[in-house]
Amino acid sequence: MTRSAAEALLAGNRTTLAAYEAKHFGWSVDAGVATITLNRPERKNPLTFESYAELRDLFRQLAYATDVKVVVMHGAGDNFCSGGDVHDIIAPLIDLPMPELLLFTRMTGDLVKAMRHCPQPIIAAVDGVCAGAGAILAMASDMRLGTARSKLAFLFTRVGLAGCDMGACSILPRIIGQGRAAELLYTGRSASGEEGYAWGFYNRLCAPEALLDEASKLAADLAAGPxxxxxxxxxxxxxxxxxxxxxxxxxxxxxxxxxxxxxxxxxxxxxxxxxxxxxxxxx
The missing domain is CATH 1.10.12 (Lyase 2-enoyl-coa Hydratase; Chain  A, domain 2)
Incomplete structure (x- = not known):
């Protein structure tokens, strides 16, 4: 292969995402900082089958993006994310056979893999409810800013499931320690913003009205780096x-x-x- 052919092949793998039109969440890019907005505030920003899949695909594309250097993820309104939508996800899952259930759980796990493998640092700006799969999105991010009113809860045991969802038993103990992770994953209880900060889940706490600005400022500082x-x-x-x-x-x-x-x-x-x-x- 000639050098020009190799350059053409590599150029074909590169992409820009500033003009990407997200269907199931908000998306914008400014000066190398991409912002993902989970925007169903009337339901505390739950995830659907479609938003899971689109987020997974977008984070995979970020591995080849030339115009995105840092990602900020936050929720519209006063909450981050309440997890999987009870009506749109949990209700249909009850009637699915095992092979289809495994397809779903592997798909949600692939979202975390895509987040961990994209080269851009991901900053989660967490206010209010951060539960279930929402807690996983925050956990899978590289840094987390919270507020005093943040409520972190890995709710899986509350719906009859194990706490080992989407990598939680591997990643969470590395962030907050084995005993604290075990408590949250066994009980499903909410951890306050102060607890999350003291345990190292949040890098810092911000005033709710300043949270997104603080996350964006941190992202801009990283985007200006190497x-x-x-x-x-x-x-x-x-x-x-x-x-x-x-x-x-x-x-x-x-x-x-x-x-x-x-x-x-x-x-x-x-x-x-x-x-x-x-x-x-x-x-």
Whole structure:
């Protein structure tokens, strides 16, 4: 394959998502920051079969997006997300046979996989109710900002299901610890914003009226950074869960050496030498 043919092939895999028209949630892109708005406020922003699938597909596309550097996810109104819609999802599931049920649970798990594997950092801005699958969306994000009135609840046991949904038994203990995760997953009780912050689920608490602005400001700061390197950081944070210390150190050595070949690394040095602030471009 010639170089021009290779470049054409790679160019065909790249995409821009600023003009993407979401059907089941709000979507916008501004200066490299994408905002996802779960926008069914009259029902506390529950998920449907369609929104699950569209979110999964969108996060998969983000792996190839050239115009999105950070993602902010929040809910319209005073709540983040109440989980799977009781009428649109739970009621139909009761009548489905096992093969179709497994298709559904694998599809919801694929959403979390897509969130963890897209290179962009994801910031969840969590106000009010954050329950069930909504709690999973927040958990699967890279950072979480909350409010004092945030109510975090993994409700699966309340509907006769196990707490091991969409990676919760793997990811949640790594965020808040095994005992605290076990309590939430066994009991299904709500954790307050103060509890979530004290346990490390939330990076910080904000006033409700300032929450989205704070999340957007954090996202803009990240978008102005070395975004290729941010993608490597996200990859290693995820990948090193299953590594020994020696394997992790070697993997990080290789990852850092790769980052040292980027133009952003050179820009940072030249800016330091000139006593100026580097302007990163993500390459």
């Amino acid at each position: 975004t290729f390197a941010h993608g490597v950081t996200k990859k290693m944070l995820h990948q090193e869960w299953s590594m020994s210390i020696d394997e992790a150190i070697e993997s990080e050595a290789q990852a850092q050496a790769i980052c040292m070949t980027t133009r952003d690394f050179e820009r940072a040095y030249r800016a330091f030498a000139a006593k100026s602030r580097p302007v990163f471009e993500g390459d």
